[in-house]
Every structure is written in structure tokens, then in C-alpha cells.
Amino acid sequence: MKQQELLNIPPFTEGIDRVDGRLKVTGAAKYAAEFEVPGMTYAVFANSTITKGTIKTIDIKAAEKAPGVLAVFTYLNAPKVPGYETGGDPSKPPSGGGPLKLFVDNTVKYNGQPVAMVIADSFERATYAASLVKAEYNKEAHQTDTSKVLDKAATPKGSRFADYKRGTPDDWQSAPVKLETEYVVPIDVHNPMELSAIIAHWTADDKLTVYDKTQGVKSTQNAIAQAFKLPPDNVQVTAKFVGGAFGNALRTWPHEIAAVMAAKQVKRPVKLVLTREMQFYTVGYRPYTWQKINVGATADGKLTSIVHEARAQTSSFEEFTEGTVNMTRFMYACPNVGTIYKITPVDVNTPTWMRGPGEATGAFALESAIDELADKLNMDPIELRIRNHADIDPQNGKPFSTKYLKEAYQMGADKIGWQNRKNKPRSVQENGWLIGYGMGSGVFGAGRGRATVKATMQSDGTLLLQTAVTDIGVGTGTAMTQIASEVFTGIPVSKIKFELGDSSLPPSPTQGGSMITSTVGGAVHDACIALKEKFQQLIGNGGTDKPDYAQVLKDKNLPQLDVTITSSGSSEMRNFSSYSYSVHFVQVKVHPKTGVVRVNKVVSVADSGHIVSPKTARSQVIGGAIGGIGMALMEEGVIDHRFGRYVNADLAGYHVPVHADIPQIEALFVNKPDYKVNPMGAKGMGEIALIGMSAAVANAVYNATGKRIRELPITPDKLLG
Amino acid sequence: MEDQNNGFEAEDTLQPKDNPRRDFLKKSSLLTAVALTPGVAVKAAENHLDEKIAAVFEKLSLDVTVNGTAHNLSVEPRVTLLDLLREQLHLTGTKKGCDYGQCGACTVHVDGHRVNSCLTLAMMVDGKKVTTIEGLAKGDELHPMQEAFIKHDGFQCGYCTPGQIMSAVACIREGHANSEAEIREYMSGNICRCGAYPNIVNAIQEVKTGGQQV
Numbered sequence: 001m002k003q004q005e006l007l008n009i010p011p012f013t014e015g016i017d018r019v020d021g022r023l024k025v026t027g028a029a030k031y032a033a034e035f036e037v038p039g040m041t042y043a044v045f046a047n048s049t050i051t052k053g054t055i056k057t058i059d060i061k062a063a064e065k066a067p068g069v070l071a072v073f074t075y076l077n078a079p080k081v082p083g084y085e086t087g088g089d090p091s092k093p094p095s096g097g098g099p100l101k102l103f104v105d106n107t108v109k110y111n112g113q114p115v116a117m118v119i120a121d122s123f124e125r126a127t128y129a130a131s132l133v134k135a136e137y138n139k140e141a142h143q144t145d146t147s148k149v150l151d152k153a154a155t156p157k158g159s160r161f162a163d164y165k166r167g168t169p170d171d172w173q174s175a176p177v178k179l180e181t182e183y184v185v186p187i188d189v190h191n192p193m194e195l196s197a198i199i200a201h202w203t204a205d206d207k208l209t210v211y212d213k214t215q216g217v218k219s220t221q222n223a224i225a226q227a228f229k230l231p232p233d234n235v236q237v238t239a240k241f242v243g244g245a246f247g248n249a250l251r252t253w254p255h256e257i258a259a260v261m262a263a264k265q266v267k268r269p270v271k272l273v274l275t276r277e278m279q280f281y282t283v284g285y286r287p288y289t290w291q292k293i294n295v296g297a298t299a300d301g302k303l304t305s306i307v308h309e310a311r312a313q314t315s316s317f318e319e320f321t322e323g324t325v326n327m328t329r330f331m332y333a334c335p336n337v338g339t340i341y342k343i344t345p346v347d348v349n350t351p352t353w354m355r356g357p358g359e360a361t362g363a364f365a366l367e368s369a370i371d372e373l374a375d376k377l378n379m380d381p382i383e384l385r386i387r388n389h390a391d392i393d394p395q396n397g398k399p400f401s402t403k404y405l406k407e408a409y410q411m412g413a414d415k416i417g418w419q420n421r422k423n424k425p426r427s428v429q430e431n432g433w434l435i436g437y438g439m440g441s442g443v444f445g446a447g448r449g450r451a452t453v454k455a456t457m458q459s460d461g462t463l464l465l466q467t468a469v470t471d472i473g474v475g476t477g478t479a480m481t482q483i484a485s486e487v488f489t490g491i492p493v494s495k496i497k498f499e500l501g502d503s504s505l506p507p508s509p510t511q512g513g514s515m516i517t518s519t520v521g522g523a524v525h526d527a528c529i530a531l532k533e534k535f536q537q538l539i540g541n542g543g544t545d546k547p548d549y550a551q552v553l554k555d556k557n558l559p560q561l562d563v564t565i566t567s568s569g570s571s572e573m574r575n576f577s578s579y580s581y582s583v584h585f586v587q588v589k590v591h592p593k594t595g596v597v598r599v600n601k602v603v604s605v606a607d608s609g610h611i612v613s614p615k616t617a618r619s620q621v622i623g624g625a626i627g628g629i630g631m632a633l634m635e636e637g638v639i640d641h642r643f644g645r646y647v648n649a650d651l652a653g654y655h656v657p658v659h660a661d662i663p664q665i666e667a668l669f670v671n672k673p674d675y676k677v678n679p680m681g682a683k684g685m686g687e688i689a690l691i692g693m694s695a696a697v698a699n700a701v702y703n704a705t706g707k708r709i710r711e712l713p714i715t716p717d718k719l720l721g
Numbered sequence: 722m723e724d725q726n727n728g729f730e731a732e733d734t735l736q737p738k739d740n741p742r743r744d745f746l747k748k749s750s751l752l753t754a755v756a757l758t759p760g761v762a763v764k765a766a767e768n769h770l771d772e773k774i775a776a777v778f779e780k781l782s783l784d785v786t787v788n789g790t791a792h793n794l795s796v797e798p799r800v801t802l803l804d805l806l807r808e809q810l811h812l813t814g815t816k817k818g819c820d821y822g823q824c825g826a827c828t829v830h831v832d833g834h835r836v837n838s839c840l841t842l843a844m845m846v847d848g849k850k851v852t853t854i855e856g857l858a859k860g861d862e863l864h865p866m867q868e869a870f871i872k873h874d875g876f877q878c879g880y881c882t883p884g885q886i887m888s889a890v891a892c893i894r895e896g897h898a899n900s901e902a903e904i905r906e907y908m909s910g911n912i913c914r915c916g917a918y919p920n921i922v923n924a925i926q927e928v929k930t931g932g933q934q935v
Binding site for chain 2: 018020021023024025026029030031033122123124191192194242246275276473474475615616619620623625627650651652656657660662663665
């Protein structure tokens with residue numbers, strides 16, 4: 001019944017303009033560091049210049065005497081954060097270990113770790129004073145080179161990461177056609193344009209307001225409440241606009257707790273904006289991961305066995321884990337599959353999930369390996385994939401709720417002109433450049449979590465929707481507005497307001513894992529249905545189903561009518577496997593003499609259910625594709641292992657795609673609903689937009705040049721020689 | 722080489738660790754106070770009078786017109802135009818993305834030319850006209866480039882957007898928007914990590930071919 005409500009959205013409509021577009025183009029959108037609070041002070045860190053050891057002495061006298069300085073905190077004088085004392089983990093570690101606690105002792109765990117924090121009355125004065133902090137260290141030998149300690153990798157705790165085995169995966173060794181390859185994905189750093197920032201403002205001894213760059217206001221609220229032993233309601237966290245994050249604001253990081261501590265101590269609001277350099281050392285990154293894939297197949301291209309092993313870096317104090325090898329278990333119909341996932345600690349800050357976490361790393365290996373196999377078999381790589389298409393989930397035997405991967409292959413192949421691709425590499429040249437085509441696919445789980453939405457019909461007929469979700473740029477507010485407008489047919493989108501980004505609103509999950517359109521959208525849908533029903537009861541029999549809501553409220557003498565609905569996925573979901581899929585196609589040209597790779601054409605196809613917000617969805621797919629191109633061709637955080645420091649911790653040294661790197665990109669949608677997941681039939685697309693792209697580029701480069709690059713990024717030096 | 726070394730040494734002696742100039746100012750102001758009465762001296766210290774006196778010597782007068790409004794300001798010479806706009810004038814539409822002129826998020830117009838405000842000391846715009854994203858629209862009427870960004874969805878998170886728009890307007894004014902390729906080249910100083918590049922290029926092309934006054 002409810003599902004039918006949304007079947008009426010015509011496919012491939014343009015979609016509405018972004019609801020917060022005007023605020024963004026006029027500079028009126030306020031990001032974390034941009035709120036005005038009287039009496040503002042500024043925090044700047046002084047950071048460790050060694051990688052491992054202890055602080056022998058730390059001299060803060062000059063900093064304290066510098067003009068405008070209110071306080072200088074080090075481990076010697078910083079007040080204890082009460083939640084640290086009890087051993088509670090305010091920052092919620094991803095898996096094992098415990099998060100870094102700043103200023104609690106003299107140990108240095110990685111280079112760039114804050115050792116002092118200066119609070120001053122201006123940003124310039126704080127910055128200068130921080131430069132006056134002088135520390136001496138007892139250095140210890142360090143290791144930041146993950147490639148040197150792969151043999152020390154161990155399986156993380158927890159059943160999710162245990163070795164997986166289906167059938168007899170080692171059979172690959174005796175298969176008629178076999179492949180044995182290794183791949184490396186380096187450190188990639190999220191580098192959203194907005195720097196991580198927080199304003200901490202204690203409004204009473206036991207109450208504070210925090211303007212924070214976070215993907216989850218509720219989780220940040222809970223983390224700060226735990227750290228400072230406060231009731232969560234005493235901590236208000238606001239994130240009205242988030243300037244991109246891609247995963248780096250999923251956690252509450254130590255710098256956030258430090259800013260809150262400092263604000264309490266100096267009794268004034270504290271603003272902390274991390275420098276671009278500190279983004280590399282403070283808020284996570286995609287970990288360096290070595291992978292090995294062994295494949296066995298028949299001569300006609302049926303996969304018989306796959307073994308996929310990954311070894312990734314983590315920090316010395318936390319076990320960071322992600323689903324790097326999971327995709328291999330179910331992407332293709334293969335009877336014998338084994339996966340092994342291990343992590344190895346090095347003396348760095350802790351990695352974190354970065355767009356397409358794990359899967360993006362795994363898909364580079366798997367989708368490159370499939371391409372290599374196709375090449376060995378002299379078979380079209382799409383044909384090889386279709387021959388091994390999984391009709392049911394081979395991991396658990398469940399049917400897929402929906403899966404239109406074959407359609408996606410076809411749509412993308414048609415659009416890019418796949419028929420022009422030659423199976424033999426290095427066979428097309430144009431104007432002195434080598435031309436090649438490549439494709440790769442991506443997959444990510446499509447779930448639905450729990451969210452609460454308050455829907456209020458206001459006296460002027462404006463529909464107000466409220467929930468504590470954030471929008472990191474993907475267009476959540478725009479999508480939610482369109483879902484509500486489809487339920488409330490007849491209310492123009494201009495009369496629908498979606499309020500978000502405040503922990504005092506009804507709870508929603510953290511924005512991440514491609515879950516929000518499904519989860520919050522589902523709750524918006526259900527709240528709107530409930531509000532409509534409430535109106536119907538009010539009107540009684542014979543009323544129209546498109547009443548003049550403002551008039552009804554007036555007639556009934558009501559200032560407004562509201563409902564608050566908590567909803568989550570149905571238990572029916574357990575009987576199905578639900579995924580979103582993407583297929584990326586690229587045409588590249590490679591200069592044979594310089595090794596320069598240019599991306600000529602891109603077509604990305606998403607099988608992510610019903611598209612509820614076509615305009616923002618298109619932008620999201622294009623954006624993910626560009627992120628994937630960056631991962632493939634240029635992104636790499638480079639550490640000088642002698643010193644344990646990044647040598648490219650800025651945007652001149654860490655290359656991300658710029659305008660000149662990116663052609664027009666076609667984003668296509670299968671746009672078929674999956675009503676098992678939620679009543680809109682929509683599935684996530686934030687992750688799949690990137691997952692698989694790096695393999696598509698690598699495969700295209702191979703097709704162009706005959707050179708298989710198995711270590712990202714594919715820089716010119718790797719193509720020469 | 723020797724000259725360079727001398728230069729470094731000279732700089733060093735200007736900025737010793739103990740900051741004697743500051744100490745001198747503090748001490749001299751306190752000494753003046755002591756000459757009055759001990760009570761006044763203590764009070765002067767309590768009120769950070771030393772800081773206030775020192776601040777006078779550390780700030781310079783700056784006349785600048787921002788979005789049509791004339792300002793007479795007193796700023797430290799080390800303050801960047803970006804930080805002046807954001808922290809002192811509370812014009813937060815201009816964004817901080819790197820502080821090194823590598824991302825373009827801080828792009829503003831100075832006398833009509835696009836500049837990275839993070840690489841521009843505030844004192845360098847003395848007597849000049851600065852336009853920020855807040856000054857681009859005419860009241861409620863958006864600039865054609867702002868309209869085009871909305872129409873073409875030339876952004877996601879919106880953080881690079883003010884810089885992209887200021888750069889895009891200048892790109893057309895400079896005569897560097899005659900083809901897609903040219904736009905891409907001349908917009909490459911403005912990074913968009915969400916990846917809205919194709920939409921931004923489409924927006925600029927529309928404004929360029931639309932022939933509206935930018």
C-alpha cells in the first residue's frame with residue numbers, strides 16, 4: 001500500500017534544485033568555524049617532531065608570556081578529562097585498542113601528535129605562541145613503513161574478520177587457467193575542502209554548545225557527554241553545514257575533546273581549526289593495503305576458485321578494520337572462495353573509513369584481477385563477468401532483493417562505445433596518444449537503520465520535517481524534501497522545510513555507509529504518511545485526500561499538527577541480500593613518451609534502486625567517479641620513513657583531481673525500485689559511486705598501453721621504463 | 722651565500738626566544754605605573770594595561786572597502802586578508818581550505834581581480850576595493866553565476882563554492898572562458914573535492930554564452 005505512494009515519481013525527471021543551494025552560493029551557509037560567539041578564543045596545537053618516544057622536557061614559558069595568550073596546555077598541566085580517568089572511551093574506537101588521549105602523559109605515538117595546545121585571543125597570536133613551545137624528546141626507533149611489516153600482520157579480533165572459506169579455495173593452483181597477482185593501495189587522505197573545526201562553548205558549568213565538523217551530531221554529543229560525564233542533553237552539537245568529509249568526521253577525534261577541555265578551563269569559547277597539514281595527522285586516512293589475489297578458472301571463463309588476502313596498516317594504539325575482502329565472497333558465482341584479512345600496526349595516527357571504505361581498496365584488486373583473467377582468456381571483460389554473474393548470494397544462498405547488474409553493464413557499454421574497444425592491448429593510437437577502454441564494478445551493502453522524524457504541519461501550510469541527521473554535501477535535505485513532497489502530493493517543495501544538523505532534534509544515525517536516504521528517507525516517508533492519516537481522522541469521512549492543510553488547521557482551531565515517528569527496516573529484509581551496484585567505464589589516453597594518463601570519457605552507472613532526487617544523485621555519482629579517478633591516478637600520502645613524517649601534507653604535494661583533469665562525466669541510473677529495503681525503493685549510492693573506479697582506470701590504462709599497474713596511483717613514472 | 726647567511730642571522734636576532742621587545746613594553750608600562758602608586762601598578766597589571774599599550778604599537782591602520790562598505794581598521798601586519806574577512810569582519814562566505822594558496826576556496830576580488838585571500842596580507846589591500854561572495858548579488862537578486870551554479874548543481878557540500886563562483890566570474894571577465902578546455906585550465910586553481918567540476922564548467926559556459934553582464 002504505502003509503497004504505491006511513491007511509484008508515481010516519473011523516472012529520469014530532472015529533480016529539484018538543491019534546497020540549500022541559495023545559502024551555499026551566497027556564502028550564507030554556516031560551517032562549524034563560522035558561528036559567532038562573544039569572547040571567542042583560538043586554539044592552536046604544537047605538534048611532536050619525533051615519531052616515537054617520550055617528551056623529556058617541554059618549555060612553554062615563552063608561549064605563556066606571548067601577547068594575548070590565555071593558557072598553554074601540555075600533559076603536565078592539562079586538567080583531567082573525567083571520562084578519560086574512568087577508562088571510558090569517549091571517541092569510540094573502531095574495533096580494538098583505545099583512542100589517543102591528548103595531554104595525559106609524555107608518550108609520543110606518532111609524528112605530528114599534538115604535545116601542547118595554546119589558547120589566545122586571536123588566531124595569529126595563538127599561532128605565534130604555539131611556535132614558541134619547545135620540546136625535547138627521548139627518541140625511540142620507529143616504523144612507519146607498512147610494506148616492511150606485512151609479515152607481522154595479524155587477524156583482528158572479532159568473528160567478522162575471521163578467515164572465510166567456502167569450498168576448497170586452494171584449488172586455484174590446479175585450475176586450467178590461473179592467476180596470481182598482488183596489488184597495493186597507498187595511503188589516501190580524505191582532504192575535504194573544509195578543514196576539521198570545532199567551537200566549544202560552555203554556557204554553564206555543566207552545559208555546553210558545540211559547533212563541530214561531524215557527520216553525526218548525536219554520536220558527537222554522546223562522545224563529549226561521556227568524556228565529560230554529562231547527561232547527553234547538556235551537550236548540544238550543531239553541524240548545519242558540513243564542507244565535505246568522506247569519512248573523516250565519522251568519529252569524534254581527540255582534538256575535539258581537547259577543545260572542549262580547553263574551553264572549560266579558560267572559561268571562554270574556544271575555536272580550533274586544524275591546518276591542512278594536520279588533516280593528514282589527525283582525522284584519519286585510507287590505510288595502505290597490500291593485497292594478493294589468486295584465481296582459478298576454466299578455459300571458457302568460469303571461475304572455480306578465488307583466494308583474496310589483504311594486509312592493511314593500523315596505528316600502534318588502535319585496531320582499525322574495514323571490509324576490504326568482503327566483496328570477493330559474493331560478487332561472482334564461484335564455488336570455492338577464501339578471504340583473509342589482517343592488520344599490522346605502525347607508528348602513525350589511526351586510519352579511518354574513507355569513501356567506499358575497504359570495498360574501494362578490495363575492488364581495485366578484485367576488479368583488476370578479473371580484467372587480468374579476461375586478458376589471459378582473450379575474452380571481453382564484460383562477457384567474463386556475465387558468465388560468472390551471481391544470481392543468488394553465493395555467500396548465504398539468499399536471493400537478492402533486487403539486482404540489475406547486467407542491465408548496468410549494458411547501459412554503460414552502450415554509452416561509452418565499448419564496441420570500439422580492442423581486446424588486444426596497445427592497439428589504438430590517435431594523434432600520438434595510446435587509447436584504451438576499461439571498466440570495473442563496485443558493490444556496497446544497502447541497508448536501512450533506525451531514525452526518528454518529527455513532521456509538523458504549521459499554520460501557514462508549511463510542512464516542517466526535523467531530525468538530527470547531517471548533510472555532508474550529498475543532498476540529504478533535497479532528497480528528503482522530494483520524498484515528503486511525493487507523499488504529500490499537492491504541497492509544493494517550496495512549502496516543505498527539512499531541518500537537520502542539531503543534536504536536540506529527533507535522533508538520526510551518523511551520515512555514512514550509504515544509509516541515509518534509505519534510513520532517514522524511510523522515516524520521513526513514514527512520518528508523512530502518519531501525519532496525513534492524522535489529518536484524515538481530523539477531517540473525517542468524505543474529506544479529500546489533498547486537503548488545504550492550513551484551512552483545516554484554521555477550521556479546527558489548531559496552531560499546528562505534528563507526529564513523531566521512529567521507523568526502521570522490516571524484518572523481511574533478513575530473507576534477502578541487498579546491495580547497490582555500480583559499473584564504471586572509462587576511456588583514457590596515455591602518452592607513450594611521457595607516461596601521462598588523461599581521462600577522456602567517463603560513464604558511471606548506478607543500480608541503486610529508485611532515484612528519489614535525480615539532480616543531486618547525478619552530482620553524487622559524478623563526484624564519486626572523480627574521487628575514484630583521483631585514487632587511480634594521483635592520490636598518495638607519502639611518508640619519509642626515516643623521519644615518520646609526510647612529505648606531501650598539503651594540497652600542492654597531495655594531488656587531487658582539479659578542473660583540468662576531469663572531462664564531462666555521464667551518470668546513468670538503472671532506476672528500478674527495491675521496495676524490500678524501504679518504501680521509496682531507494683538504495684544508497686555514496687560509496688558505489690567511487691568503488692570500482694580505480695580498477696576501471698587501471699584496466700583502461702592496460703588496454704591502452706599493455707602495462708598492468710598494480711600499485712596505485714598510476715603515475716607516469718610507473719608507465720615509463 | 723654569505724649574504725643569505727647574514728640575512729638569516731639578522732632575522733634571528735630580531736626574533737629571539739624571549740621576545741625582549743614585548744618584555745620591554747611590559748616592564749616600561751609597569752614601571753610607569755609603579756611611579757604612580759603601588760595600587761595603580763597592580764591594577765594596571767590586572768587590567769592587562771601592558772597588553773593594551775603593546776597592542777597600539779603592533780597594529781597598523783587599514784582603509785579598505787569591502788563589498789561597497791568603507792572600513793577603517795586597525796590590524797596586525799601579519800593578519801591575512803582571509804582571516805581579516807572571516808574573524809574580524811565576520812564575512813565567513815570566504816573559505817579557509819589550506820592557507821597556502823593551493824585550493825582556491827578563499828578566492829575574492831581585489832579591485833576586480835581574483836586573488837587568494839589567504840596569500841594576501843590584509844595590509845596589502847589598503848586603499849583597495851574587495852568583493853567577497855557576500856557582495857556579488859544585488860540584494861535578493863542573485864548574480865547570474867550564482868543562478869547558474871544552482872541550476873547546474875555546481876556544488877555538493879558548498880565549501881569551495883564561494884571561491885569557485887568568484888573565480889568563475891573573474892574567469893569570464895578575463896576572457897578565459899572561450900571553451901570548455903580553457904575554462905578547465907583557468908579554473909584549475911579552485912579545487913572541489915566533492916567533484917562538481919563538470920557541473921561547474923557547464924554553469925560557467927552558460928553564463929558566458931548567455932551574454933549577461935558579469
